[in-house]
Amino acid sequence: MKLGARMMKTGLAVGIALYIGQLIGFISPLLAAIAVVFSIQPSIYRSYQSIIEQIQGNSIGAIIAIIAVFTLGNDPFIVGFAIILVIGLTTSLKMNENTIALAVVAVIALMDTTDQTFLYFAGSRFSSMLLGILAAFIVNLVFLPPRYETRLFSKIDHATNDILQWLRVTTRQLSDEPALKYEITRLQDDMRWVDHTYLLYSEERTYFKGSRFSKGRKQVLFRQLITTTKKSFDVLKAFYRLEHKIEQIPEDFQDAVVQELDKLINAHEKLILSLKGRIKNTHKQSLRQIEEPDIPLLVERLMHVYEESNNPDKLVFLPLASQLMEYHYQLERLKKLLKSYQTHHQDDFIQTSEK
CATH class of the missing domain: 1.20.58 (Methane Monooxygenase Hydroxylase; Chain G, domain 1)
Structure with a gap:
């Protein structure tokens, strides 16, 4: 099996994201690892484009999820309705498939049932995903830049x-x-x-x-x-x-x-x-x-x-x-x-x- 630079970058970024997430005390550091998988790109320029788009997509997903929870609740059908809105909005903005998929993951993660204060819960999970996006960008920038x-x-x-x-x-x-x-x-x-x-x-x-x-x-x-x-x-x-x-x-x-x-x-x-x-x-x-x-x-x-x-x-x-x-x-x-x-x-x- 041949290990390519992108495979090693993904593994390294996932490890860094999980370690920092656990160190900070995020509720779900696993979301940071998921964000890394969607954010690793084959070039530095595409990685820069991706980080901007991923933050925009996740922000859209988080805003729609928070509004939906405070106005309609987090019933499974409400979650599905929120996902439809996110997919429609991100698609109309011509975002790529990885960004749309990660925005959907953000909606599902933020609208999950919890006994904790919702804003704290949502903020922790949203921060975990931002951590994964940033970890992927930094690793792609510093570790084995493509030639x-x-x-x-x-x-x-x-x-x-x-x-x-x-x-x-x-x-x-x-x-x-x-x-x-x-x-x-x-x-x-x-x-x-x-x-x-x-x-x-x-x-x-x-x-x-x-x-x-x-x-x-x-x-x-x-x-x-x-x-x-x-x-x-x-x-x-x-x-x-x-x-x-x-x-x-x-x-x-x-x-x-x-x-x-x-x-x-x-x-x-x-x-x-x-x-x-x-x-x-x-x-x-x-x-x-x-x-x-x-x-x-x-x-x-x-x-x-x-x-x-x-x-x-x-x-x-x-x-x-x-x-x-x-x-x-x-x-x-x-x-x-x-x-x-x-x-x-x-x-x-x-x-x-x-x-």
Whole structure:
């Protein structure tokens, strides 16, 4: 079993909330632990948003619960009516599901039957829930803050390596079809995780003007990295769909496709290596000049193949040509953005691995 940072944060925050709740003498410190579970977030920015929203949601629940008890009592049907009001109000304010759920828990906890003074009872339970929310925020802020820059690059790097390896195998008609089908499904999930991690990375806030400018350039570069990887994945899917039809085109053209795609793959890999800092600055320019792919010429040759043949089935290769052109275009754009970033931010490296 792999223990993630969020799991450890949740356990630590629950322990802190229970300990402080018992130390202060709250009636129900268990409510603090419940609030923690609903309040832990994957990033500091979302944790900040969550603490504001959770306090608002719990305040709404507490106010409605107190009014309901003093005016209507705490009959079970009154509790249900109060919950309906809280859900309706928090939903209309577009609060998230965790906030709504915790507000409902607040209503149930505050409207419970007790022999104690109601205001003291309600205040103690409401304070317990606020303690849990604050404990979750502090733990998320201090303990193992997420490094989404490193995580994002790692996910892009792994997905790109897998895609490029499968492209090399598939273009040479060496791939196992069931295995490739499974890998395409897995890679689609990987790309969804890349998009999700990029969203979390883009939400991270910087507090210095110079850092904000650098972060903005990094975001643009990462977005282009993701776009380029997705285009390479589109090429892989196009080859997978045409695997049994490749033999319809002349062998010399098949060889040309493999050669040009290899050049694209090599160029893509060199850009990733450059980002990792594994290529010396003095050699970057010479590496870019080695075997530059000429995809427009390849597409032009494909058009000649169509003109020389009356077989309409060969038109199925037009989408492949389009995907190759788009992949080449996005790769060239990535090259320009990377060069620009490395020129203007020589001392601000992208964190590609944990220190």
